[in-house]
Amino acid sequence: MKQPRQNGIGSDAKAILSDPLRNKGTAFTEEERDRLGLHGLLPNHVSTMDGQIKRRIAVLRAFSTPFEKYAFLRDLQDTNETLFYALLARHRSELLPLVYTPTVGEACVRFSEIYRRARGLFLSYPLKGRLFEILAALPNDDVEVICVTDGERILGLGDQGAGGMGIPIGKLSLYTDCAGIDPARTMPILLDTGTDNEELLDNPLYVGWRHHRVRGAEYDAFVEEFVEAVRKRWPRALLQWEDFAGPNAVTLLGRYRCRLPTFNDDIQGTAATALAAILAAERLAGIDLIERNIVVFGAGAAGCGIAELILGELVSRGLTREAALARIHAVDRDGLLIEHVNVVTASQARIARPHTEADAWLTQQQAPSLIETIERARPAVLIGTSGQFEAFDKPVIEAMTRHNDRPIILPLSNPAIRAEASAADVQTWSNGRAIIGTGSPSHGSNGAVTQVNNVYIFPGIGLGAVVSGAETITEAMFAEAAKCLASLVPDEDGDRLFPSTDHLAEIADSIALAVCRVAERDLGAIPPAGGWEDAIAGHRWAPVYRDPVSP
Numbered sequence: 001m002k003q004p005r006q007n008g009i010g011s012d013a014k015a016i017l018s019d020p021l022r023n024k025g026t027a028f029t030e031e032e033r034d035r036l037g038l039h040g041l042l043p044n045h046v047s048t049m050d051g052q053i054k055r056r057i058a059v060l061r062a063f064s065t066p067f068e069k070y071a072f073l074r075d076l077q078d079t080n081e082t083l084f085y086a087l088l089a090r091h092r093s094e095l096l097p098l099v100y101t102p103t104v105g106e107a108c109v110r111f112s113e114i115y116r117r118a119r120g121l122f123l124s125y126p127l128k129g130r131l132f133e134i135l136a137a138l139p140n141d142d143v144e145v146i147c148v149t150d151g152e153r154i155l156g157l158g159d160q161g162a163g164g165m166g167i168p169i170g171k172l173s174l175y176t177d178c179a180g181i182d183p184a185r186t187m188p189i190l191l192d193t194g195t196d197n198e199e200l201l202d203n204p205l206y207v208g209w210r211h212h213r214v215r216g217a218e219y220d221a222f223v224e225e226f227v228e229a230v231r232k233r234w235p236r237a238l239l240q241w242e243d244f245a246g247p248n249a250v251t252l253l254g255r256y257r258c259r260l261p262t263f264n265d266d267i268q269g270t271a272a273t274a275l276a277a278i279l280a281a282e283r284l285a286g287i288d289l290i291e292r293n294i295v296v297f298g299a300g301a302a303g304c305g306i307a308e309l310i311l312g313e314l315v316s317r318g319l320t321r322e323a324a325l326a327r328i329h330a331v332d333r334d335g336l337l338i339e340h341v342n343v344v345t346a347s348q349a350r351i352a353r354p355h356t357e358a359d360a361w362l363t364q365q366q367a368p369s370l371i372e373t374i375e376r377a378r379p380a381v382l383i384g385t386s387g388q389f390e391a392f393d394k395p396v397i398e399a400m401t402r403h404n405d406r407p408i409i410l411p412l413s414n415p416a417i418r419a420e421a422s423a424a425d426v427q428t429w430s431n432g433r434a435i436i437g438t439g440s441p442s443h444g445s446n447g448a449v450t451q452v453n454n455v456y457i458f459p460g461i462g463l464g465a466v467v468s469g470a471e472t473i474t475e476a477m478f479a480e481a482a483k484c485l486a487s488l489v490p491d492e493d494g495d496r497l498f499p500s501t502d503h504l505a506e507i508a509d510s511i512a513l514a515v516c517r518v519a520e521r522d523l524g525a526i527p528p529a530g531g532w533e534d535a536i537a538g539h540r541w542a543p544v545y546r547d548p549v550s551p
């Protein structure tokens with residue numbers, strides 16, 4: 001039904017222009033302008049999408065800082081979402097570091113400063129008891145993928161409170177860009193349970209709930225209410241946990257993984273990405289992981305998740321769990337993790353060295369440091385998930401280089417100001433011998449270094465989960481996703497571990513297929529008549545303009 005007209009201009013016309021999913025800006029055709037009453041609301045010239053892309057990228061490139069570019073892109077996303085995704089698809093490798101790591105980190109820190117328009121859902125603690133009512137009132141009936149954070153551990157930047165919303169928005173943008181999930185079927189959510197960041201609490205611009213973090217039973221009950229509301233409102237949706245602080249990340253994953261299709265990207269997505277990088281690097285270095293040690297520096301949720309997935313891989317190659325465990329050396333801020341000595345969490349206990357074996361290693365009653373561990377274990381692989389800037393210094397890299405022809409060095413912490421080392425330093429200190437992957441985009445002397453980031457994994461996991469209708473997301477899905485990613489040999493010469501980010505859409509399709517096959521094998525998912533490939537291709541939403549009045 002048409003709305004009544006005001007002053008000859010349709011209010012439905014205004015509604016179309018202000019709906020980011022239906023707006024086409026200057027690309028509305030003459031026929032559409034006639035039919036929808038858009039004349040007068042748009043300048044005369046009718047653009048093509050191609051013309052719009054060229055104009056937008058030129059404007060974007062004229063900004064001098066990544067943060068200004070980020071704000072420009074978010075504005076485009078909030079006004080013309082189709083064009084935003086078309087621009088992203090055309091210039092993916094250039095724009096990815098802006099909509100995502102590392103610029104999204106700054107955007108979270110400065111979220112309140114640039115806040116303009118609502119996107120996603122802010123479920124604040126004072127709304128306790130009303131969460132289902134709020135979800136039920138939304139028009140979005142077909143949500144397929146939800147990304148939720150409570151903002152407590154945003155990248156390596158700590159507690160950003162409500163500013164953490166930048167992360168679910170960024171991750172879901174990549175679900176659409178890489179995995180073709182319809183943006184209308186994605187839902188970014190911030191659980192605003194307060195912040196312990198005093199600067200934010202004191203900042204008059206802060207848009208979040210001004211309260212210290214709610215913890216313990218009250219926090220758990222709030223999250224429980226949230227999960228139950230999600231299950232009731234969107235029973236088939238995939239729920240991705242993102243950037244929760246370590247203990248909550250582990251607990252919530254354990255509590256909910258069997259109740260609904262859900263995973264923690266920082267634990268499982270990061271682990272699969274790191275495993276894929278290690279498998280690809282193993283091939284490049286010509287080594288056999290079974291014979292070599294691995295050091296994981298930073299035994300938080302991500303580091304422990306990586307260690308677990310590597311253990312699984314070693315066991316699948318025939319080692320006993322005990323033998324596999326002997327290959328892993330997890331080092332945290334108090335040195336090498338040793339049973340009964342410096343283990344804090346249950347996840348750490350599962351990967352710590354047995355006390356007896358470690359005794360001989362103890363120097364002056366202290367667990368060995370990172371460098372002592374490297375000298376002793378002579379690992380082939382060094383992974384950083386500590387968030388400690390420059391922890392991989394010259395002596396560390398030199399030690400790795402002394403013990404290996406091709407040391408494999410993966411400083412994964414994000415953003416760059418939290419990275420254990422820069423690619424350039426690792427290259428210099430290893431005399432160009434290291435095989436390198438970094439969490440944020442970076443460059444070495446011979447071009448872009450592989451970005452070992454979960455963006456290579458989560459879009460494909462999500463697409464596979466949605467297409468297969470999997471009711472649980474299993475460890476086997478991540479292991480297969482990692483193998484699939486590692487098998488995609490880059491076209492480029494040199495030491496690249498994964499194809500460049502330009503290929504993220506094809507990669508998501510390949511991983512989705514691997515996930516569907518696991519769902520079929522392990523969970524009894526039934527392939528559609530045309531096969532999984534067709535179902536995956538058919539699910540893809542493309543950033544092309546559609547008729548704004550059809551449903």
Ligand SMILES: O=C([O-])CC(=O)C(=O)O
Nearest residue numbers: 101155243266414453454
């Ligand atoms: O967002 C990223 O770049 C990777 C990630 O999940 C994190 O660091 O928490």
Ligand SMILES: [Mg+2]
Nearest residue numbers: 155242243266
């Ligand atoms: Mg994360």
